[in-house]
Amino acid sequence: MATYQSAPDLPLYIDGQFVDGFRQFDNISPVDGHLVSRVAEASEAQVAAAVKAAQAALSGPWGQLSVPARAALMHRVADGIEARFEEFVAAEVADTGRPENLARTLDVPRAIANFRTFADLAATSVSECCETPQADGGLLFNYTVRKPLGVVAVISPWNLPLLLLTWKLGPALAMGNTVVCKPSEETPSSATLLAEVMHAVGLPAGVFNLIHGFGPGSAGEFLTRQPEIAAVSFTGESRTGSAIMKAVADGVKEVSFELGGKNAAVVFADADFDAAVAGVARSSFFNTGQVCLCSERVYVERPIFDRFVAALKERAEALKIGYPNEAGVELGPLVSQKHRDKVLSYFALARTEGANLITGGDVPLFGDARDNGSWVRPTIWTGLGDDARCVREEIFGPVCHIAPFDDEEEVLARVNDSQYGLACALWTSQVGRAHRLARRVHTGIVWVNSWYARDLRTPFGGSKLSGMGREGGRHSLDFYSEISNICIKL
Numbered sequence: 001m002a003t004y005q006s007a008p009d010l011p012l013y014i015d016g017q018f019v020d021g022f023r024q025f026d027n028i029s030p031v032d033g034h035l036v037s038r039v040a041e042a043s044e045a046q047v048a049a050a051v052k053a054a055q056a057a058l059s060g061p062w063g064q065l066s067v068p069a070r071a072a073l074m075h076r077v078a079d080g081i082e083a084r085f086e087e088f089v090a091a092e093v094a095d096t097g098r099p100e101n102l103a104r105t106l107d108v109p110r111a112i113a114n115f116r117t118f119a120d121l122a123a124t125s126v127s128e129c130c131e132t133p134q135a136d137g138g139l140l141f142n143y144t145v146r147k148p149l150g151v152v153a154v155i156s157p158w159n160l161p162l163l164l165l166t167w168k169l170g171p172a173l174a175m176g177n178t179v180v181c182k183p184s185e186e187t188p189s190s191a192t193l194l195a196e197v198m199h200a201v202g203l204p205a206g207v208f209n210l211i212h213g214f215g216p217g218s219a220g221e222f223l224t225r226q227p228e229i230a231a232v233s234f235t236g237e238s239r240t241g242s243a244i245m246k247a248v249a250d251g252v253k254e255v256s257f258e259l260g261g262k263n264a265a266v267v268f269a270d271a272d273f274d275a276a277v278a279g280v281a282r283s284s285f286f287n288t289g290q291v292c293l294c295s296e297r298v299y300v301e302r303p304i305f306d307r308f309v310a311a312l313k314e315r316a317e318a319l320k321i322g323y324p325n326e327a328g329v330e331l332g333p334l335v336s337q338k339h340r341d342k343v344l345s346y347f348a349l350a351r352t353e354g355a356n357l358i359t360g361g362d363v364p365l366f367g368d369a370r371d372n373g374s375w376v377r378p379t380i381w382t383g384l385g386d387d388a389r390c391v392r393e394e395i396f397g398p399v400c401h402i403a404p405f406d407d408e409e410e411v412l413a414r415v416n417d418s419q420y421g422l423a424c425a426l427w428t429s430q431v432g433r434a435h436r437l438a439r440r441v442h443t444g445i446v447w448v449n450s451w452y453a454r455d456l457r458t459p460f461g462g463s464k465l466s467g468m469g470r471e472g473g474r475h476s477l478d479f480y481s482e483i484s485n486i487c488i489k490l
């Protein structure tokens, strides 16, 4: 059951100090609407102070550290998260209402892995060199060095709060940058706990700064407009990405954007049927559909269409919706009433667009405190055309539309007919077809007979409105570095 604790105040963390903001905002539980905490909101002056502190830290002890020394500090941060593992689970659950088991098996372990992986990649990375013979018999020797970009603005989303904050922080810090982080106003808790760990590890003041607030006209916008920032790494909605791009355009700042998606899952008749049903149920309803990689579009080869729809309906209706600490719970609420209003607007739109509602499409009535939360039922539609808004626009909830298809060329054209290009999941037993199609899908990521299986060394990101740049493995080392070539005449 939800525990009503006295709401703690969450501070900012600027230049090595925990400080109050110029005002506070409420952090409300999406489980049952209770007040989780009151959060310090950073003023524009405080954001500027955080960026100046980060700038100053570059020329302090942090700037003198060797790569192995920085990597060792990143491992100490990972150790600190491990030591407070259950507190991080509680923080993520408090803000998002997610099942405890999800925070325990995904969010917190990935935060630890994000620091350890990029510490090790940074410490073991090598650079490139080449020799250039000269006509006069001389020789040029070229080699590259990676230098820090400088102050990196990290703006992270509310769907996987700690995972996505640390996905950026790990490489940014391992490569010697300093950071100012602005987590979503919906999920301030785990980022604030991370600041405590960073402080305890003894990162020099100004290396890591945490500001809370909102986007436009608040901390997020103030941060992107600071002249000293060298780069912005942002995960979130595409239109926010565009706004950030405009804000940093005059300064020609480096950006790495992981934005929205309207991802497809394609199920061929020759797929392992049960695996495909379980896989699509996971890719459509995981984290209550609040992952940029989720499949809101499902295409099923006609011979198995009716059987698949029935099987996915059964799986959706069997999903256990409940309090975060209930045994076997699989689905929590959406992150906020505001986000639920958006999802419910698409439930209404689907009705006006003429969808067949297979299951869900409404709010579960619990008859308890959860009726003050932000819950919706997992929802499946069929019967819409590819031009329907519910099939083209990102909803970011536990929803999918299933459509039949007849052949590879048809479904490939339909999958690619999207303003987004982030991820795709293909379910088939024909290896040749899997490789053929995967190469022709216009997304940054393709999973075959799997979904959201991650190796942190692989490139991660999308095309079109899904963003720009790739993070992961050496791609993160490259993005968070200024690479210089040094040419020596021998």
Ligand SMILES: O=C(O)C(=O)/C=C/C=C/O
Residues within 6 Å of the ligand: 159, 160, 164, 167, 290, 291, 292, 293, 454, 460
């Ligand atoms: O798993 C990751 O590293 C990642 O970046 C996930 C992004 C999900 C966005 O909604």
